[in-house]
Amino acid sequence: MTANDSNEESEAELPTAVNEPRLWINNGWTARVIKNEDGEGWAVEMIKEGEAEPALVGPWTMGRDKKNPKPLDVSAFNTLVKTASEVLRRHEQQLYAQYHKSITIDAPSGRIKVTLDIVPDEYDPHALLGACDDFGEQMAQVRVSPGFKLTMSSASAWIDNDFRRPGA
Known part of the structure; x- marks a missing residue:
């Protein structure tokens, strides 16, 4: 096996980033825009890799056509990751204090x-x-x-x- 073979294998093991209008996967996080449970409007859920439940679910903005959700972008994704990480950190602090x-x-x-x-x-x-x-x-x-x-x-x-x- 050559050094190139080793690099190709390790790159193949890394999850591929997904940047779609309603689904972003990157840096161990998945952001998914979903229909609200009541059928009115949209929500976004943030799931940490390896977790079954979302760390954060919050309202998501409507797009310009007032029917479809606004597409995810890098800025929104980074903000969502920061917010979801903070939610998890506070939850861990609460459990520790308990x-x-x-x-x-x-x-x-x-x-x-x-x-x-x-x-x-x-x-x-x-x-x-x-x-x-x-x-x-x-x-x-x-x-x-x-x-x-x-x-x-x-x-x-x-x-x-x-x-x-x-x-x-």
Whole structure:
């Protein structure tokens, strides 16, 4: 195999960009202009490569004939990619915030950061309650119910109980 053969194979594996009036595929994203569910007007959906559901569905502008949609173009596609990426990023941040919480407690031994990391496992959901000192050194970690509520009160009680598993 020559160097040219290798380049041709890798180029063949790359998805081909599609730039049609109602369908654009590029950089791991697909933009598709679709008829609104109510039959009135048009919408555009943005799907990230490998995902089954759209990351974004929004209204799409009518064309000049007031019947057909305005064709996609590079500027609109790039704006849609940016917007859909931001939607996904916010969703990831929301999930992270939902599953990872922390509180800092001023204890007699110094400041202690108490964390609760929920593991939403389908077969074994649980959470890890942890404590770190001001230098980031782990002081304790115990497994708790995924329904454990991390509050100033529950964190202080756990510290006061020498980091024994709550409810044990």
